[in-house]
Amino acid sequence: MYDDDDLSVLDAELDLESPLDKMGDVSEAEVPKPNPDAMLALLDAPDNQQRMIAARAFCELEDERAIPYLITLLKDVCPLIRVSAAYALGRNPSPEAVEPLIIQLNQDWNGYVRKGIVWALGNCRDRRSLEPLILSLKTDISAVRLWAASALAQMSEVSYDAIISAIPPLIEALRQDPIAAVRSNCAWSIGQLCRELPSNVVYATAIDALIEAFAEDEEMGVREDAKLSMLKVGDPRGLQVIEQIEQEGLV
Template sequence: MYDDEDLSVLDADESLESPLDKLGPVDEETARPDPDLMLALLHSPDKSQRMLAARAFCELQDARAVSPLIGLLTDACPLVRVSAAYALGRNPDASAVDPLIDQLKRDWNGYVRKGVVWALGNCRDRRSLHPLLNALKTDIAAVRLWAASSLGQMAEVDYETAVGAVPALIQALLKDPMPVVRSNCAWSLGQICRELPSNAIYAGAIDGLIEALVEDEDVGVQEDAKASLLKVGDARALQIIEELEQEGFL
């Protein structure tokens, strides 16, 4: 059984933040954790010590931590699991991709799944594409939020992986009920478009961003779509933005 202080199931679209989302950088005046000590604590029988050690590797980069962190993805305590997921995102390794995907499929806790999709994005591996696409289409808002952003990282993998993310991102940009998810889709499409040649897939993504710019009722989504179009520098989109600004719509 899980203790009362463990994370509850994240099952409401309003609950978008994870306890680790606001972790700031390590204070420069504070000594960084001892990696060797933290490595030992990853195997502690005390769950609070395991969690502390996993969180330390959200700041520390050490290849020796990857294997024990993978083991902690199946820890009984969800606080340990989510900490391990974020730590693996800070210490991306090809060996972690399949275990992260497996945990995404089976973990009941939304906070954990959110950390896992963030880590999968940072791993920048083609194996992550379909699990992230499924999360964007089917999971709760907090997970869709980071699945959308993680799909933007596919731009750095290879062409086939990048273009494989585009249709689902366009659909979510135009149809997802949560503005924050749509905004992250706009950002990711911008990241991918910057790496694509001028072809039909590229044109479809630009069309989707323009539609969001013109039709989305949320100002934040409009602004993110505009920012992505400006970064891509597509001539057609720039002309439309200029016309909308002249007409007072932007």
């Protein structure tokens, strides 16, 4: 669907980092937060640099007054402004932003922007985000797939139906994605979603996939993430398999 070359301007290591790791709260003791009124005034400034500074400020600030401006900036001609607006909408999630985010995800040529959008869609915790995130996990470049896998974990706060729908594509990616970091994030998300499920067929299938990844994945990091997910879920069968495999020294 997309060409991996559209991320050629990004640092290779940054491509594979999770947005959940990069978007933590900024300590007030480290950096004073910008003045929200001043930043609001710059969101529609004619100068690109001012708009970008303002959009980045709302990656830290939570102010619903900024949301309409940030939605508009998703269509800015400058990709740095678009990605800043996406991150800011992830920090200021709103039902009104979901459709504009989905539209931009479907048409933006820049992988960096799409990464920010999938993170924002996850934070919106909206049922409408489910299908676009699944499509990104299946078809986008590796860096975006990585973040889509993490974002799908947010379906745990949406609905039972959303959880049930998110698990099969995560299992598929856990088994088949060629990038180990993507598989690791799938294992983590499956664990998050399983914690909200009763013991049913979908739950059992998800645990089977985690057991399979723990026992068979070629990458140690993926095996460890699958193990940690099972430990957090506390599934008796998964815990028994972990103990058995470790005793036999098979991993």
